[in-house]
Amino acid sequence: MKAMQQQGPGGPLEWTDAPDPVAGHGEVVVDIVATAVNNADRLQAAGHYPPPLGESPIIGLECSGVIAHVGDGVEGWAVGDEVCALLAGGGYAERVAVPATQLLPVPRGIDLADAAALPEAVCTVWTAIRDVAEPAVEGLALVHGGSGGIGTMAVQLLTARGYRIATTASARHHRMVRMLGAEVAVDYRSEDFVAAVHRATEGRGAELIIDVIGADYLERNLASLALDGTLTVIAAQRGTEAEIDLRWLMQRRITLRAMTLRARPRTGRGGKADVIDEVRREVWPLLEAGTIAPVIGAKLRLTHANEALALMGGDESPGGKIVLVR
Structure with missing residues (x-):
């Protein structure tokens, strides 16, 4: 062949x-x-x-x-x-x-x-969300890279599961991600996704974050989460090492998860x-x-x-x- x-x-x-x-x-x-x-x-x-x-x-x-x-x-x-x-x-x-x-x-x-x-997108997203609790009323999930192959599937599956969706994407893809179900589209080049998430949730934060960026976003992801929120890392496109203040995780009862498929x-x-x-x-x-x-x-x-x-x-x-x- x-x-x-x-x-x-x-x-x-x-x-x-x-x-x-x-x-x-x-x-x-x-x-x-x-x-x-x-x-x-x-x-x-x-x-x-x-x-x-x-x-x-x-x-x-x-x-x-x-x-x-x-x-x-x-x-x-x-x-x-x-x-x-x-x-x-x-x-x-x-x-x-x-x-x-x-x-x-x-x-x-x-x-x-x-x-x-x-297969790759569906199976990856499924492993990231299958064990996550059903969203609270008005519960919001933040999907990073919402215009990519993984992101477009995550936006759709989480919408079907009942979440409101915020996502980071380049401005030229905002119309597309909104058509897929995203309520909030954040230009990662020029906008602060932490502020956008808190505006959309009246300060509560996101119940769930699906992250493909990795270390570069870790601190801001934690700042975006609600009490008892979950951060799931499925890729590390911009770094694999970062420091975490464990007190922050404990005080906000945050769950940090990571996984791979291949x-x-x-x-x-x-x-x-x-x-x-x-x-x-x-x-x-x-x-x-x-x-x-x-x-x-x-x-x-x-x-x-x-x-x-x-x-x-x-x-x-x-x-x-x-x-x-x-």
């Missing part, structure tokens, strides 16, 4: 020959129709985020396509089924082997290529199989009802992955996900 591969960390991706994937026990091989770009892809391409041990070195954490081969021990899936899949790697290719427990059916009403934008085991408690089962049961009906939807900002050919990675990291990054179509 062909795949977009690097000769070395930091080098450009090239459309070159790669070994054909083989379905092991409990796995299927998917003929990839599309994949989607994630921030982790940019980090891996730069040499900063290697795949977990034993996983494909090819970039790409999700895909959609058609099952081409079913391995031993797989039940409930057949050759020809249209699926989308959560991957630990291998999406920027013509085919990929994936555990059957990480497959999802393409939701009714969603285009097969567009479905490539779902490094989770395939099976076992809290593994990817559990996440997929929950997402299929809890989130897929919302997609099929049209309550939430993937937000596609751009579509490029898979062979243009270098341009897509540059676009995602640039000032003109589109809102939502960038999908790469074969």
Whole structure:
């Protein structure tokens, strides 16, 4: 098969020959129709985020396509089924082997290529919100990076859960995030999100914050939280180290949580199989009802992955996900 591969960390991706994937026990091989770009892809391409041990070195954490081969021990899936899949790697290719427990059916009403934008964002957001209490009356959640692939899904899912939403996003994306459900849109370049949150809540603060920025926002995130509020960190785009005054956490009864998806085991408690089962049961009906939807900002050919990675990291990054179509 062909795949977009690097000769070395930091080098450009090239459309070159790669070994054909083989379905092991409990796995299927998917003929990839599309994949989607994630921030982790940019980090891996730069040499900063290697795949977990034993996983494909090819970039790409999700895909959609058609099952081409079913391995031993797989039940409930057949050759020809249209699926989308959560991957630990291998999406920027013509085919990929994936555990059957990480497959999802393409939701009714969603285009097969567009479905490539779902697994990583939906599973990431679900792990961040599944254990959070239902919001209080007028309860507000702050979503950082609300115009990105993760953020657009978080805004929609938290809106569906009953939260009022505040989000940080560049000014050119404010109309989009408001259409998705955000009540308060804060330009992170020129506005103070702490002040905006407190204005929107009459000084109470946010019950929940979903953060993709990390250390650079930690102090302001804590200042934005209400009593008994929860800060959940799912990425650290601007730093991984920061100091915390534990008295502040104790006095305000704050819960600080952090999580990742790619490094989770395939099976076992809290593994990817559990996440997929929950997402299929809890989130897929919302997609099929049209309550939430993937937000596609751009579509490029898979062979243009270098341009897509540059676009995602640039000032003109589109809102939502960038999908790469074969």
